[in-house]
Amino acid sequence: MNSGGSGNFLLVPIPEYPPLLECFPNKTVKLAVLGASSVGKTALIVRFLTKRFIGDYEANTGALYSRKLPVDTEDISLQIQDTPCVSLQDDEGLYCQEQINRSIYWADGYVFVFSITDLSSFRTVQPLYQHVRRIHPSGNIPVILVGNKSDLLRARQVPSEEGDTLAAALGGVYFETSARENHHSVHSAFVHLCQEVIRSFGAGNGEKRRGGLHLARPKSPNMQELKRRFRQVLSSKVKSAPTL
Numbered sequence: 001m002n003s004g005g006s007g008n009f010l011l012v013p014i015p016e017y018p019p020l021l022e023c024f025p026n027k028t029v030k031l032a033v034l035g036a037s038s039v040g041k042t043a044l045i046v047r048f049l050t051k052r053f054i055g056d057y058e059a060n061t062g063a064l065y066s067r068k069l070p071v072d073t074e075d076i077s078l079q080i081q082d083t084p085c086v087s088l089q090d091d092e093g094l095y096c097q098e099q100i101n102r103s104i105y106w107a108d109g110y111v112f113v114f115s116i117t118d119l120s121s122f123r124t125v126q127p128l129y130q131h132v133r134r135i136h137p138s139g140n141i142p143v144i145l146v147g148n149k150s151d152l153l154r155a156r157q158v159p160s161e162e163g164d165t166l167a168a169a170l171g172g173v174y175f176e177t178s179a180r181e182n183h184h185s186v187h188s189a190f191v192h193l194c195q196e197v198i199r200s201f202g203a204g205n206g207e208k209r210r211g212g213l214h215l216a217r218p219k220s221p222n223m224q225e226l227k228r229r230f231r232q233v234l235s236s237k238v239k240s241a242p243t244l
């Protein structure tokens with residue numbers, strides 16, 4: 001498995017799915033990835049879309065990614081909105097930028113991410129879920145809970161059982177992932193959520209949101225952005241590589 005710092009950096013372009021399918025609402029799945037700072041939201045999306053890991057850290061600006069994805073027997077147009085971090089205030093309130101509220105309103109399904117090494121990021125999930133419920137008070141909202149950085153076992157602060165319990169309380173499934181080490185666990189989590197969203201369309205949920213906010217979908221600045229970050233990681237590796 002190519003990690004962020006090695007292997008070829010010819011980034012396999014993420015095929016932009018023609019907007020044609022957007023006229024078939026049930027073929028377009030919009031996911032928002034939400035969570036506290038530095039839990040791995042971007043790394044999870046990049047791992048899922050490119051099978052690679054971005055080792056460096058850059059504060060999240062909230063990029064929108066889109067690609068075609070085979071789910072079960074059909075191809076869907078998948079859009080994933082990365083979001084800036086949310087933070088718990090002293091009074092257990094939540095600081096959520098307006099951009100995040102727009103993403104919550106726009107999305108059909110939600111990936112709540114915390115780091116198993118950061119108890120505070122885990123404690124952010126419940127108030128964040130309540131915030132989503134205030135924006136979508138009716139219907140079920142397809143969610144998954146992702147405990148990331150599972151490769152850092154010695155730094156674990158959140159037992160898996162607590163992740164399972166919280167996911168059940170949110171009405172979703174708990175996945176433990178390592179965006180650094182493993183593509184399969186990340187892929188399984190995202191595909192599961194897409195299946196839940198498609199199922200919710202069948203239940204008539206999706207239609208209510210079809211009139212929802214449509215974020216202007218960039219052509220592919222995100223691909224340039226990803227290439228820049230992969231090159232950045234590569235050049236930093238070359239510089240630090242021991243001279244023979």
Ligand SMILES: Nc1nc2c(ncn2[C@@H]2O[C@H](COP(=O)(O)OP(=O)(O)OP(=O)(O)O)[C@@H](O)[C@H]2O)c(=O)[nH]1
Binds near residue numbers: 041055151152177181
């Ligand atoms: N060990 C390990 N590090 C990870 C993993 N996922 C992400 N990281 C690192 O954690 C840091 C934060 O990752 P990001 O993907 O930028 O996290 P984010 O949630 O988008 O961060 P914000 O911009 O603060 O919202 C980066 O240095 C990543 O390389 C993981 O699974 N394991």
